Amino acid sequence: MARITIDDVTKRFGDGDDSVVAVDDVSLDIKDGEFVVFVGPSGSGKSTLMRIVAGLETQSEGDIEIGDAVVNQLGPRARDIAMVFQNYALYPNMTVEENMSFGLKMSTDMSDEEIEETVTSAAEMMDIDKLLDNRPGELSGGQQQRVALGRAIVRDPNVFLMDEPLSNLDAKLRAEMRTEINRLQNDLGVTTLYVTHDQTEAMTMGDRLVVLNYGELQQVGTPLECFYRPANQFVAGFLGSPS
Ligand code: ADP
Ligand code: MG
Numbered sequence: 001m002a003r004i005t006i007d008d009v010t011k012r013f014g015d016g017d018d019s020v021v022a023v024d025d026v027s028l029d030i031k032d033g034e035f036v037v038f039v040g041p042s043g044s045g046k047s048t049l050m051r052i053v054a055g056l057e058t059q060s061e062g063d064i065e066i067g068d069a070v071v072n073q074l075g076p077r078a079r080d081i082a083m084v085f086q087n088y089a090l091y092p093n094m095t096v097e098e099n100m101s102f103g104l105k106m107s108t109d110m111s112d113e114e115i116e117e118t119v120t121s122a123a124e125m126m127d128i129d130k131l132l133d134n135r136p137g138e139l140s141g142g143q144q145q146r147v148a149l150g151r152a153i154v155r156d157p158n159v160f161l162m163d164e165p166l167s168n169l170d171a172k173l174r175a176e177m178r179t180e181i182n183r184l185q186n187d188l189g190v191t192t193l194y195v196t197h198d199q200t201e202a203m204t205m206g207d208r209l210v211v212l213n214y215g216e217l218q219q220v221g222t223p224l225e226c227f228y229r230p231a232n233q234f235v236a237g238f239l240g241s242p243s
Contacts, residue, residue: 002067002158004030009062022048024215033189037206045215046195081159082152090136097132126150142173160192
């Protein structure tokens with residue numbers, strides 16, 4: 001678990017006249033164990049910000065702190081963050097069990113027994129323990145997303161980053177997985193940054209909502225605050241606030 005500080009972070013792609021400011025001087029304090037949801041139109045910098053926190057992208061300016069340490073110089077692995085994306089990127093030729101244990105085998109000194117126990121308990125938590133010998137192609141979209149979450153849990157990360165993890169699922173599965181992700185996050189207490197463009201997810205899942213537009217932070221507050229007391233016209237329009 002960890003608190004996260006995003007301190008005056010800017011990200012520019014390219015230079016000169018063609019440069020794009022993907023993230024524009026964003027500052028945000030995220031508490032240990034907090035679930036923060038990021039929303040905004042396509043191109044508003046949500047994914048870039050997540051990738052910067054994860055260490056997959058380097059900010060042009062500003063600092064990222066995780067726990068009490070500035071992690072600007074640390075690569076993704078050292079940041080101890082687990083990411084879940086919309087296309088779950090499971091290895092098609094590996095079984096579910098192998099997909100979940102692969103990262104542990106590569107990056108920890110856990111014994112085979114410890115790895116098996118960890119994978120089994122994560123599989124039970126995600127209700128995929130019957131599927132450990134199957135390959136991703138034999139699973140439904142929802143089951144695959146459960147495996148992706150299971151694979152994130154086994155690493156016992158400090159932080160979860162989820163970038164539109166449910167957007168490939170149908171409405172019924174999305175509803176089910178919303179509950180599942182909230183339950184998981186509650187049980188594990190892992191600090192979570194969650195990107196979505198889904199209204200229901202934005203309004204129901206997080207402790208706080210962060211609204212972005214053109215890389216700029218528009219509002220940070222509880223979902224209800226943002227909805228009923230939007231900071232500006234943009235937030236009101238985007239969230240569909242009553243006028
Ligand atoms: P979102 O996830 O909110 O849709 P992104 O973070 O993907 O937004 O993109 C923010 C802006 O940065 C967009 O204008 C996008 O085109 C630009 N951008 C993102 N990644 C790159 C890149 N690797 N090179 C150049 N521009 C990029
Ligand atoms: Mg994105």
